Amino acid sequence: MKVLQVITGLAAGGAEQQLRLLLRHLPDHHRCEVAVLTEPGTVAAGIRADGTPVHHLAMRGNRDPAAVPRLTGLIRRGGYDLVHTHLYRACLYGRLAARLAGVRAIVATEHSLLDGRIEGRPTTPAVRALYLAAERLGSTTVAVSAEVEGRLAAWGVPPHRLHLLPNGIDAARHTRPTASRAALRQTLRAELGLPQQAHVVGGVGRLVPGKRFQVLVDALALLTARRAAREPWLLLVGDGPERAALQRRARLAGVGHRTVLTGERDDVPDLLTAMDVLAAPSTRETFGLAVLEGLAAGLPVRYTCCPALAALPPEAAPGALRLPSDAAAYADALGPPPGRRPAALPQPPAVHHYAIARVAAELGALYDRLATT
Known part of the structure; x- marks a missing residue:
């Protein structure tokens, strides 16, 4: 199975390091590549050093509609079976691009949703509405804790579209x-x-x-x-x-x-x-x-x-x-x-x-299930 991981940036941070760790431990039959919208920092260099290709989309700012066709083209050319997005901006652009490219198995991980804020930005009605609209383009949203799962459910994400899978540690x-x-x-x-x-x-x-x-x-x-x-x-x-x-x-x-x-x-x-x-x-x-x-x-x-x-x-x-x-x-x-x-x-x-091997195995099983439905 060929999987594209889409993430907003790859400077050192919790979500970014978690992605690198997952890439090291996913079952071997998942062949992953990474697309980073902006800021390919030290984690991008580390992922490349680990042997995983990283594509830089060179997105300019929070609103760069040209990034959608660039990402759509990358997904079409790559022939990916599944797209997995991480962090708010990548979830918005990545889900849309995956749909436009004809990919139906789309996973998103919600790493940083707090009461009233998502990745530092206020969860205004407009932010929430945009998030929910994009969420409906995907297959499953992964929550990294029960608290995040509860907040997503309170926002209106249907329970059958939520999957609780905590972060892992090596x-x-x-x-x-x-x-x-x-x-x-x-x-x-x-x-x-x-x-x-x-x-x-x-x-x-x-x-x-x-x-x-x-x-x-x-x-x-x-x-x-x-x-x-x-x-x-x-x-x-x-x-x-x-x-x-x-x-x-x-x-x-x-x-x-x-x-x-x-x-x-x-x-x-x-x-x-x-x-x-x-x-x-x-x-x-x-x-x-x-x-x-x-x-x-x-x-x-x-x-x-x-x-x-x-x-x-x-x-x-x-x-x-x-x-x-x-x-x-x-x-x-x-x-x-x-x-x-x-x-x-x-x-x-x-x-x-919270062993990463167990977390990665469960994520791999989710990939397999979504790709065959």
């Missing part, structure tokens, strides 16, 4: 022998300018207001004032429009020299080894993939919202602690433990529950 990528993990940690800390003995608080995600990384900057300032034996540092992995504001906030709080922003990176599993604890102060998430990645890497995790964990019993993630999203609460929970730095925690049941 636990093996986060599993390293103790010695190699220690060596990688030492190398990365030297590369990033982090002292080898520092207590490093980490955050992973797009630098956008919704991630609330300013809470971690303020918590770092509070921790610094307590003068712990191991000085605290903050390592933020990701890029986005809030980068300059976060740097300015850190400088004004007197912790700019101990705040490291890596920018866009595609080696998150490696970078997690440089951290001592992962913090996720966002109050609104559709899944919470960064939290699971932290747990897979053997880190204690402090978080505010993670639907992936909310769906499981507390014993599924004993290393995770839920907190209110304020600086004082995070400062109290992020301080260095007394004595020597503890070893990596074992991967908890939550990580194995």
Whole structure:
């Protein structure tokens, strides 16, 4: 079966990394290619390096009707059996182009639908109406969590067109022998300018207001004032429009020299080894993939919202602690433990529950079912 994955952009982000992970684990009889509408960043380079072709549609802005015939032509020439779209703009353009090209098996994954917002844009009546009109052109809409599934149903997407399939995580990528993990940690800390003995608080995600990384900057300032034996540092992995504001906030709080922003990176599993604890102060998430990645890497995790964990019993993630999203609460929970730095925690049941192999196998079965109906 030949499948075209259509996505809005391929800069580093949760949906983009999830697509790359799925491409690595889908059953072999699904031969995939990728079409990216705009911004083919580090994830596009990674997908190509993995051996999957990536087509760049060179879309100009949110409204570029010329992208529809370009994408339609690509689908016709490629002879794809199924088209799978990801993210709002790609879902609009991709479903329409697939229909115009004569493809009837069309899947869309809804990665980022929150109350009142979809991928950062307000869900106005016009946005919702356009979304629902495009949804009817497809076959099935995949929701990455029960919360997303419920919101889509409330919008009016018929239940028989919805399929709940959570994001997946590759636990093996986060599993390293103790010695190699220690060596990688030492190398990365030297590369990033982090002292080898520092207590490093980490955050992973797009630098956008919704991630609330300013809470971690303020918590770092509070921790610094307590003068712990191991000085605290903050390592933020990701890029986005809030980068300059976060740097300015850190400088004004007197912790700019101990705040490291890596920018866009595609080696998150490696970078997690440089951290001592992962913090996720966002109050609104559709899944919470960064939290699971932290747990897979053997880190204690402090978080505010993670639907992936909310769906499981507390014993599924004993290393995770839920907190209110304020600086004082995070400062109290992020301080260095007394004595020597503890070893990596074992991967908890939550990580194995969301194993990418299982998720990819279920998605492949959905592809097979839709392509034969």
